[in-house]
Amino acid sequence: MDLPLEIAENFNQPITAFLSSSSVPTTTQNAVAFDARFFTAHRQELPLCGHGLLAASKVIFGDGSFVNESTEVIEFNTLTHVTLSARKRENGFFEIELPTTIIRELPPDKTARISKLVHRAFGRELTVNFIGTGGEVFEICESVRMYKRPGAHSYSKMD
Helix, strand or coil: CCHHHHHHHHHCCCCEEEEEECCCCCCCCCEEEEEEEEECCCCCEECCCHHHHHHHHHHHHHCCCCCCCCCCEEEEECCCCCEEEEEECHHHCEEEECCCCCCEECCHHHHHHHHHHHHHHHCCCCCEEEEEECCCCCCCCEEEEECCCCCCCCCCCCC
16 A cells, blocks of 8 residues: 555545655756655545645755755656746745646536535535636646625635
């Protein structure tokens, strides 16, 4: 059995990130490379997790035992063979680059199924404006957008 799957299941968090030294050499000056894998508590591997990369970058840049002070870029090699980068900025800040995609509307049968789940989760009928799925790298991600109607009970916009 895959140890990261077991650990992620045991942590029982939405997503657990795992990093290891990468065998893929970096071509960027003052950079280091790591392999990054992301698992849900339900034993599913995800192609990427932006929040997990932010947290990993903070730890790697902030702890002198992972990289030396001259390191300016961390390259994360992911399941989809996309390399994501974190770059040092001034005053202890850093930024990560994530891929972009075009969100496509789901077929009517999937939209109806997810709408029912949203209504059940909120305990009432809501206006769902859009349900879509991502393109390359984001194939397994779905997005639900809802907005508060004037005079309706308050709820949060979900993306």
